[in-house]
Structure formats: structure tokens, C-alpha cells
Amino acid sequence: MEGKVTILGCGSAMPTWQNSPSGQVLELCDKSFLIDCGEGVQIAMRRLGVRTAHLYSVFISHLHGDHCFGLIGLISTFGMMHRTQPLHIYAHADLEKLLRPWLEYHCADLTYEVIFHAINPRKKAVIYEDRTISVETVPLKHKVPTCGFLFYEHHRRQDAQTGEFFYETTKRYAYCSDTMYNERMVEQLEGVKTLYHEATYIDEHLTRCKGTMHSTARQAAMIASRAQAGQLIIGHFSARVDDHELFLNEAQEVFAATVLAEEGKTISI
């Protein structure tokens, strides 16, 4: 089945002339999933003409501002678009506490329901399931409780010889941001078709990288290599590095099948 991810923001906390905060839309099995929603994500969606009719679920990795400050604008704009389908938000429980007063003040007349699902980022668990897709949290190591998301695809197949039905399951896409280098995630990610792993820094910032609990491009590539991923997408670039090729070159030394996240880019997964 076709699948693709569109990058809405590939920067880290500090916006730059080329990078906005985190956000991406995953399209898989005729559904859309928004992963993280930094400031400007809904604006990028409108600029890029991203269709939101089938966007029912939003997954928020953690509550640093560059991953969630865009939610209130997104929710508000969906209301102005007369959305009727509920919007499901999967995030740490604190997000609902923070957003509710804003929703009551700014979005009192919403035409649709916003449903929060509290997740525990510290624990691996299936948090979403439909007929063809399930989503599992991937506990990450960052300054605040953070998890990635692993998207499984399930298809019912029939054995040509026995005629029996069975389910074929693919680890289709994993989103791991923000996190420091953490080999413990390798087992869970093993064999994933496409891995998005943050690469905030490059080798020369290794000390800062540890201090802020982020990863270098090389470390992202090491995870992809150990997990035998089919493809690696790197993003969440620091404002300290202007030239994205430096991230790419460093990662490709370890894992050739690496591509750069870039705003507006759609990557086949």
C-alpha cells in the first residue's frame, strides 16, 4: 500500500529562516495522521494544500512548545472550516489541562468534538487501532516525558495454497523525536520500513547534544542501522547548523539510505 509523509516543520526549538517547529502528516491506508504540532503547522498545511478531511488523529510526542504550540490554532481553524468529525489527540495528560481553558475561551462554538487521550510516554503500549493500522508508543529519553510512535500496518491475506486467511503485519513508520541516543529502542524498531529519527546536532556538538538530551545525525543513523530500517529520515535540525547537507553527510557515513526532512517535502515510505 502506498504511504507517504509530508514534512510541515523540521526545525528544533528555535525557528530559523529555513526551519519551523516540528510537525508532519503521515498518510497511510487512506487515513491521515498528524504527528506533533509546533507553531505554524496549520499554516504550513494550508500553504501546502494538505488535505485534512481524513485527519482524525493527532499524536504529540511531548509537551515542549516546539511540538505542541500549534494545536490551539489548528483546532480553531478546523472549527472555522466547519469540521464535523471528532479530532482525537493522543498526548501526555497535561496537554488537556493546558488546552481546555483556551478551548473554552477561544473555541466555545466548535462544530466538532476534540477528544483527548492521555498516554503514558514512559511505557510501550498500543494507543490506537483501526482495521488496518495500529500505533504503539516508543519510550524515548528526553528532558520531559517523551515517546515516539510506531505505525504498524495490518493486511488480511489469503494463503494461495491452503486458502487460509492470516494477517500480514508491517512496521511501516516510526517517529522518534526528541530523544538522546538510546539503543534500547532498537529491538522495538527492528525491521521498520521508514524511521524518522531526530538529528538535532552533528558530531562537533556532541557535548551540547548530551546536555540537551538530543541526538546527532550519526547517532540517528546508528539507530537506523542497528534496527535494519529500510530508510531513515532525519530532522529537528538545530539553528546552529545552517547547512543541512552536514547532517546528511554525517548520517550517510553510517546509513546510506538517509534522506533529509525539508519543509514541504513529501517522502514516500
Added chain:
Amino acid sequence: MEGKVTILGCGSAMPTWQNSPSGQVLELCDKSFLIDCGEGVQIAMRRLGVRTAHLYSVFISHLHGDHCFGLIGLISTFGMMHRTQPLHIYAHADLEKLLRPWLEYHCADLTYEVIFHAINPRKKAVIYEDRTISVETVPLKHKVPTCGFLFYEHHRRQDAQTGEFFYETTKRYAYCSDTMYNERMVEQLEGVKTLYHEATYIDEHLTRCKGTMHSTARQAAMIASRAQAGQLIIGHFSARVDDHELFLNEAQEVFAATVLAEEGKTISI
């Protein structure tokens, strides 16, 4: 004295491929003032290289999301930039109530102070004064309590003949958004050098314009004409009108010295 305004967002509530929510930086007498702060304003600042070293004051016209959702990101980013100067925010008292929990959660380690000044948008009052500039609220007519801001410039002059000192006061810049057509503001604005007046719609949307308590480009021009403004800037364009020239043409039929707000554009005032 030189003065200029840089447009960071010129759209109305619904972002489009070309317009982001409201925000502009006014530079006057070696100071910068941010007026309104919709989502993406801090990102536009970074993209355009707007200098924020002398930005001490933010004026928020009203609490619709497209005029204030960008504040939390701005405050957070200023913290990452290790700002030390306090940031003064002039807005309806509800803004502080809404923002405080976010500041405590996301910006607990700010390197500078955020100081809220509650204003009453329904009443004309001087809310800011320094050696050369004062700012007065301009009560507007909109769905929620809203005010514009009138920037006066004061310069100490010496009479060439008598040698006496006096103050020369100029109505330098007025920002009026969002508002329906309201002749009552004309007297206060009389003789202003540059007027920014919202022009959400054009003639053909007059019914919708009244219903949403906005103005057409023609109405903005009528206010500029009656106030004998030196120049009119129109913005806050509806997503319903793709071609900005339609706003410009309509306004210029009434008031020739009209210019379009466009994102990234700096206009001499």
C-alpha cells in the same frame, strides 16, 4: 524622524497559501513595538531577520486567536535567546489569565520578566509613554472588546525667534483592527500620518462584512479620507479573496494614498 512598519502577517482568521494571521513591527524613535501576535509571528520575525533587541512592548488589540496565538511561542523563543530586558504586554486582562499557566509550564526558567498591563479596550486612554512616544487606545467595534492603538511622537523643539522650548506632537501611526466601519474613530485619528485599517472584505461581501463586524476596503478608505490621513495601509484580508489588487483598487477609488499590507513588506510611515 524615520519610522517604518514591517508586516509579519496580513491575513484574517483563516490562514491561506499567502496570508498568515496578524502581526506587525513598528519601528519609531529607535524603539520597536510589536502590534498583535498571531500564530507564526515569531517565525516570520526570524525568517525576515527582524531585530528584537529594542522590542520591549507588545500591544494586543483583542483576544481572537489570529491576534494572540503566537504570543506563547514568541515569549518562549525570547527565553531561548537569553533575553534579559522585560517584555511588556498590553492587552485585555483575560490574556494574562490564559497565558500564565502556559508560562508556568513551558517557560518556568525564563531569563527575563513578562509584565502584563491590563487595558480596557472600550475606553480611550494613554496606556504607554516614554520620552518621545505615547500610545493611546482607540476603541473599536468588533465581536469582542477590541481597541486600536494610536502612536504619538513627541519632540522637544526650540523656537528660533524666542528661544523657547516646546513640544511638537505628531499622530504618527494608528493601527485599527479588527473593526466594523465606525465614524466615531475619525476625530481621534484626525491628521494621522499613517493609518493601518483592516479591510477584511470588498464590496461584494458587504452582508458578511456586517455580520462578522469587519470592514471593506472601501470603508477603510472612507475612514482614512475623513480622518485626512497621510497614508492608508490595508490588511487582514479574508481567505475568500485571493487577489489582493481587488482590495487595493476598491480602496484607491476613495483614497489614493493606499498601500497593501503584504507579508515581509516594510512600509515607511
